[in-house]
Amino acid sequence: MDFTLVDLDDEHRALQQEIRTFLASIFTPDVFAEEHETGSGYNKKVYEELGARGWLYPEKPVEEGGAGFDLIAQRIMDLELFRQDARVMMMRGTSSLPLKAMRKYMPAEVADPILKDAVEGRVLVCLGYSEPDGGSDIANAKVRAVQDGDMWTINGSKMWTTGAHVSNYTFLVTRTDPDAPKHKGITMFLVPLDAPGVTIQAIRTFSGERTNIVYYEDVVIHDKYRVGGINDGWNVLHGPLDEEHSIGLDMSGGLTDLSIGAGFCRVLGKAINEVAEWAHKTSAPDGSSLTDDVQVRERLGAAMVEYEAGLCTPGPMGRVKASDALVKQAAALVDLMGPVGLLPLHTEGAFGEADTEYAHRFAQGTATYGGTVEVFRTIIANHVLGLPKPNYPGAKVFLAGKKK
Numbered sequence: 445m446d447f448t449l450v451d452l453d454d455e456h457r458a459l460q461q462e463i464r465t466f467l468a469s470i471f472t473p474d475v476f477a478e479e480h481e482t483g484s485g486y487n488k489k490v491y492e493e494l495g496a497r498g499w500l501y502p503e504k505p506v507e508e509g510g511a512g513f514d515l516i517a518q519r520i521m522d523l524e525l526f527r528q529d530a531r532v533m534m535m536r537g538t539s540s541l542p543l544k545a546m547r548k549y550m551p552a553e554v555a556d557p558i559l560k561d562a563v564e565g566r567v568l569v570c571l572g573y574s575e576p577d578g579g580s581d582i583a584n585a586k587v588r589a590v591q592d593g594d595m596w597t598i599n600g601s602k603m604w605t606t607g608a609h610v611s612n613y614t615f616l617v618t619r620t621d622p623d624a625p626k627h628k629g630i631t632m633f634l635v636p637l638d639a640p641g642v643t644i645q646a647i648r649t650f651s652g653e654r655t656n657i658v659y660y661e662d663v664v665i666h667d668k669y670r671v672g673g674i675n676d677g678w679n680v681l682h683g684p685l686d687e688e689h690s691i692g693l694d695m696s697g698g699l700t701d702l703s704i705g706a707g708f709c710r711v712l713g714k715a716i717n718e719v720a721e722w723a724h725k726t727s728a729p730d731g732s733s734l735t736d737d738v739q740v741r742e743r744l745g746a747a748m749v750e751y752e753a754g755l756c757t758p759g760p761m762g763r764v765k766a767s768d769a770l771v772k773q774a775a776a777l778v779d780l781m782g783p784v785g786l787l788p789l790h791t792e793g794a795f796g797e798a799d800t801e802y803a804h805r806f807a808q809g810t811a812t813y814g815g816t817v818e819v820f821r822t823i824i825a826n827h828v829l830g831l832p833k834p835n836y837p838g839a840k841v842f843l844a845g846k847k848k
Contacts, residue, residue: 450699456516463499463524470494471528478532480789483653485534486568486610495565500536509563519699526710534653535607539569541684542615542671546634549672549680558613558634570607571684572616572635572658575600582617582685583626583678587660589618589633596670598635598663608644608656611637615684621675630677634669635660651806702758705766708810709754712770715803716747718796719777722784743780747773760820760828767810767817774803 452460475487494500497511503518504510513521525533539562546555546569561567578584587600598618608614613634621629637644641663647655672680703709723734723744734740750773754766777800778785787794788801811817825831 460520487532491565500565501563509560515699554668568611569613570611572602572614574604576603585617594667598660602658605658606655627678632671632677632680703762705763708766708770714799718799760823763820764817770807774807778804
């Protein structure tokens with residue numbers, strides 16, 4: 445692991461200051477108030493203003509709507525967004541995942557205008573993966589797509605489609621051959637969410653974020669919206685899934701977060717800072733500051749160790765470690781603060797920005813976001829450790845019974 449600091453040249457220092465000043469001008473209190481109210485991970489004005497500068501996806505070439513940033517400039521942008529506590533940027537990460545697959549597998553005349561609008565902040569793409577009874581097994585998709593000439597009719601429902609209510613398209617997993625093995629009968633589509641027959645229903649999470657269930661009732665779309673070959677959807681889906689699960693080589697020269705759970709750790713970091721400030725300002729019965737109490741310092745120290753471990757654990761291992769760290773340490777920090785640690789933002793008596801209370805609520809979903817930690821443990825076992833796929837007792841008997 446290389447801990448060498450990157451020495452910025454004058455050009456990158458100037459860019460850092462320009463980015464910092466611009467972000468401060470667009471991340472206004474009303475933006476955070478809207479996010480607190482809606483939990484959408486999206487703000488139209490912010491996305492379009494970033495997109496107009498090519499800064500929404502700054503790694504993209506200028507001709508594709510980006511800014512052509514080098515790796516150091518990209519890292520500067522990411523860190524400055526984190527500095528702003530940019531929860532409204534959640535949909536940027538989600539929307540980015542299908543873009544490469546769209547460029548690779550769709551006709552250019554269909555994909556190029558959509559991709560340019562996405563990079564410039566005018567279009568969002570959500571992920572139509574999970575289903576109500578499918579759990580984490582994406583390949584077990586039952587949403588049905590039936591072809592009739594140049595048109596397809598889609599029926600079924602998807603669960604946990606975060607951002608569907610603010611997106612223009614969904615990258616949809618469908619079943620096109622129910623008789624084929626489950627990985628062989630899948631086809632991917634880019635479905636316009638304003639198509640007749642699409643109904644989006646809100647699901648409010650414990651953390652305050654909004655996700656959705658999306659119903660498809662005789663939704664008819666043109667074959668031009670198919671992404672890749674018929675029944676070849678699993679190959680199309682591999683790229684976005686591997687990127688989401690952090691499988692593959694680091695192509696950034698070490699200039700991205702080592703852990704794909706770094707975002708979870710940053711939520712924990714804000715809570716740690718808040719509790720440290722609270723302890724400094726709160727007096728013990730003898731009049732001393734709580735920061736003089738060795739047990740308080742030990743708890744804060746333990747949380748910091750877990751925070752650093754979550755940041756320094758690479759790839760899919762970091763995804764599991766960061767979630768575990770946030771769940772356990774957020775609860776410990778709330779316990780340390782007592783009742784005030786349970787008061788949400790804008791509540792009388794709440795401390796600071798109520799980052800500790802938010803961290804505790806947000807933590808509960810991190811074992812599921814982007815695939816459950818059980819999925820990631822399987823990825824670690826198969827792809828990192830090279831272990832064979834599990835053969836659970838009774839599984840063959842159960843499957844044989846289903847075939848009958």
